[in-house]
Amino acid sequence: MNCPKCGMEAMISASHNTVTGDASPETPTKLFRVLTFQCRNPQCEKFGKEVGQQRLEQKIEQ
Ligand SMILES: [Zn+2]
Known part of the structure; x- marks a missing residue:
């Protein structure tokens, strides 16, 4: 990203x-890794x- x-390539600052x-038994449970990016250009x-x-x-x- x-x-x-x-336009500089951003770095990953956090992930969770x-x-x-989860809420409904009819919807399939999906696990996501969420990466947060921050700009590293001073x-x-x-x-x-x-x-x-x-x-x-x-x-x-x-
Ligand atoms: Zn930037």
Whole structure:
């Protein structure tokens, strides 16, 4: 993921797991790893700030 402001490749500042579909037994449970990106360009006004998130679906071992 690139910073939308300066275009430099952003770095991952945080990550956590989240689960969807828990509430209803009819929806399949999905596990996602959510990566938070921040700009690492000191010249950019978004430097050190969150510029986006990416969700990666994880396989759930049965
Ligand atoms: Zn930037």
